[in-house]
Amino acid sequence: MKQIIIGLTILMLFFKNSALANYDKTFFDLEIESINGEIIDFKNYENKVILVVNTASYCGFTKQYTELQELWDKYKSNGLIVLGIPSNSFNQEKSSNSEVKNFCEINFDINFPLSTITEVKGKKAHEIFKWAEKNYGKPAIPKWNFHKILINKEGKIEETFSSFTKPMSKKIVNKIEEIL
Template structure:
């Protein structure tokens, strides 16, 4: 019985130290910049006090159909200080080989995308964009994309609220529940 209590205590203690609330956040999301898909500088401070869904995207992926749900999610909540930010990346299966211009045309033509899109960047590894390095540093490996259409919810304080893998659809109850709680 003592061994069971000790094991339970150690397990609880371990999870306490692994909690995402322990992130130091020397910087917040709004402290960064990234280039738009058309080459202009996006100051993420322009999104201050907004909730952001950061999604690495690709045009030739089995999950590309999620663009429709991302656009619908954006339209549903954009008047409640919500932004979807699409971040094209070619790091997974070479599924985003096009130029920024080609990606933009693809998204507008096939999915009527109106939410902001960035230039194509790396989202994992040593060459990852600083936003993604920041996410890993503050939220751990669950914020590192394992494939295209990985989602990170940034709350209106500029901190990571939650991260979801590619299989979690943008209009899933998991994402909607978190968004409606924090919007």
């Protein structure tokens, strides 16, 4: 019996997830500057589900903007927030916030919230991504553009999705519907 308990403990540590995280603050304690220069205070998103996506204009995954807008249009009235965080962490973003904003509006008719161009990895990463890594581990660190972090209504990370997982995939949609 002792060996089973030890084995289960090791497995739990190996497969660390949000259930094991010891959150000293939630997503709702954070904020970020919008692409228009105002502060987005996440306290205003309490009791909502948030899909945080680091985006880039020159990436092979940039066409995912279309599905992010579709997801936003379909579920925003149910309490979903899609938050795009443009980033040049992978050297694939435009040089100014106004260029990003124009690109998103003209090419993809984006009207979900966007932040300013923001670092998403390393020592200069925005506090959102440092918070995510601290509380969820390595799966929360963007490996590339269009990495997705799903935040539940309690302000904790529910799940993360790689760049390859499309926003309207069954995997993401089912999880969003489950926690809305």
